[in-house]
Amino acid sequence: MSATILRHSAEQQFAQEIEELQKQDKQTRPVNWLLSPQAVVTYLMGGTLDNGFAISPKYIGNRRLMEIAVATLTTDRALLLYGLPGTAKSWVSEHISAAISGNSALVIQGTAGTSEEAVRYGWNYAQLLAAGPSKEAIVETPVMRGMQEGKIVRIEELTRIGSDVQDTLITILSEKMLPIPELNTQIQAIQGFNIIATANNRDKGVNDLSSALKRRFNTVILPVPATMDEEVEIVQQRVASFSKGIALPIEKPILEEINRVVTIFRELRNGVSADGKTKLKSPSGTLSTAEAISVMNSGLSLAYHFGDNSLKADDLASGLIGAVIKDPVQDKIVFQEYMETVLKQREGWKDIYRACRDIV
Numbered sequence: 341m342s343a344t345i346l347r348h349s350a351e352q353q354f355a356q357e358i359e360e361l362q363k364q365d366k367q368t369r370p371v372n373w374l375l376s377p378q379a380v381v382t383y384l385m386g387g388t389l390d391n392g393f394a395i396s397p398k399y400i401g402n403r404r405l406m407e408i409a410v411a412t413l414t415t416d417r418a419l420l421l422y423g424l425p426g427t428a429k430s431w432v433s434e435h436i437s438a439a440i441s442g443n444s445a446l447v448i449q450g451t452a453g454t455s456e457e458a459v460r461y462g463w464n465y466a467q468l469l470a471a472g473p474s475k476e477a478i479v480e481t482p483v484m485r486g487m488q489e490g491k492i493v494r495i496e497e498l499t500r501i502g503s504d505v506q507d508t509l510i511t512i513l514s515e516k517m518l519p520i521p522e523l524n525t526q527i528q529a530i531q532g533f534n535i536i537a538t539a540n541n542r543d544k545g546v547n548d549l550s551s552a553l554k555r556r557f558n559t560v561i562l563p564v565p566a567t568m569d570e571e572v573e574i575v576q577q578r579v580a581s582f583s584k585g586i587a588l589p590i591e592k593p594i595l596e597e598i599n600r601v602v603t604i605f606r607e608l609r610n611g612v613s614a615d616g617k618t619k620l621k622s623p624s625g626t627l628s629t630a631e632a633i634s635v636m637n638s639g640l641s642l643a644y645h646f647g648d649n650s651l652k653a654d655d656l657a658s659g660l661i662g663a664v665i666k667d668p669v670q671d672k673i674v675f676q677e678y679m680e681t682v683l684k685q686r687e688g689w690k691d692i693y694r695a696c697r698d699i700v
Contacts, residue, residue: 347585349445350398350438357383358439360393370414372490372532373440377410380439384410384432398435399428400574405560409436412558413492418513418535420498420557426628427562428574429538433494436536441491446482450497459483459501459508460518473522483535487518490532498537499546506553509535513556542626564609564629571602571629578633579640588644594651598636600692601656604683605632608664608674613682620678623664623671635659657695665700676700 351358358374361383367376375383382389384406386397399406409432412419419436421429437444448458457463462479471477478484486493498506512518513535518527537557540546549557565571575598582588605627607613611620625631638659643651665671679700683693 350434351442351444354383354396354398354435354438357393357395358442360389360391361395361439364389364391364393370532372530374442375439377407377414380410380436381406383439384435397577399432400570400577401563401565405562406432408558409560410440412560413440413534413536415558416516417558418509418537418556420559421536421538421562422559423540423562424564424628425540425542425626426630427540427564428629429540429562430496432562433496433536433538437492437494441532443491444494446486446491447494447496448482450495450499450501452500452502454501454505456505456508457481459495459505460512461520475523478520483512484518484527486535487512487516487527487529487533490530493533493535495535495537497539499539499541499548501547503547503550506547507550510552510556513553568599568602568606568614571606571632572598574629575602575632575636579636582633582637583640588640589649594636594640597639597651597656598632600689601632601635601660604660604678605629605663607682608678618681620682621674623666623674625664625666625671627663631663635663653691653695656692657699660692661696661699672700 361375361379365376365379367378369376373380381403382395384397384399385403386395388394409419409421413436421433423429434444437446448454457479458481461481461484463473464477464479467474467477480488482493485491495501495509512529516529516533518529520526539549565574572595576595579594579598603614607620608622609627611622612618613620635656636659639651639655642655642658643649647655661675664675675696679693679696683689683696686693
């Protein structure tokens with residue numbers, strides 16, 4: 341029995357788009373890049389090629405930010421995607437790597453437990469004890485592989501890694517080489533190698549980058565979606581992709597429900613109602629676009645498996661409350677006030693008001 345892959349990588353999911361871009365790409369490509377910088381941005385932002393082939397947008401927002409990010413990777417500076425949680429930093433990082441290197445799997449997930457060996461290299465201790473230090477005993481990390489193959493390496497949540505481990509990147513980024521003192525040798529990076537790191541400033545346990553490391557990065561700040569329409573389009577696109585990926589049928593258009601979820605998130609995030617008449621308290625969470633996507637996905641799953649496959653307010657309420665109420669005391673008060681002053685008064689929203697009230 342063949343197993344179904346739960347989530348394809350970007351280069352697998354959008355292989356046809358990358359292939360078509362390669363065929364139509366007439367611009368100069370940096371060494372070891374699959375596409376030219378202009379074609380990479382087209383892959384990210386979407387567009388129609390000369391032969392009529394449509395490229396789907398991966399990032400919905402300011403095109404200039406993507407141009408700056410891609411241009412950075414053609415220089416000797418690494419790229420740091422910075423912003424609030426849920427602003428598509430990892431998503432953009434994966435797709436840039438896929439379009440440039442054809443491989444988004446060279447990734448290090450930053451945590452408080454990420455060690456220096458996970459960044460530089462490790463050892464096969466059985467071989468090390470049997471024969472001493474040798475090239476065969478080295479366990480390569482994604483960074484080492486990326487340097488040798490000339491590919492983009494991704495480091496997720498860089499600020500969650502301890503400061504002493506972070507600084508092991510300084511030599512790699514400035515000298516483009518990785519010393520191996522045990523063998524009295526070094527790994528020199530070939531053209532095409534660079535690093536994309538992501539970081540945010542809202543999580544607990546954030547370790548600020550040293551000034552020396554900051555200078556090795558060009559920072560691009562990814563903002564929350566600027567407009568309601570932009571955010572709705574992002575949620576709609578990602579929810580459609582999720583439903584297709586797990587063969588979850590959508591019986592009726594869900595744009596109205598997406599609009600309601602995004603409106604609630606934006607009002608609580610901005611601290612004011614959509615009409616500007618009511619000031620609101622904001623909860624402790626970020627209420628990001630990624631969480632809005634999660635609320636919709638959860639609602640669709642509930643509607644399909646435990647309902648009549650028609651998305652209703654009851655299906656959205658639990659996910660909505662879970663996203664908003666992170667602090668069971670303060671956030672609950674904030675949301676209850678919002679329900680009474682906004683949801684209850686809004687025409688056509690009584691169903692979602694009642695569904696939330698029954699749970700809170």
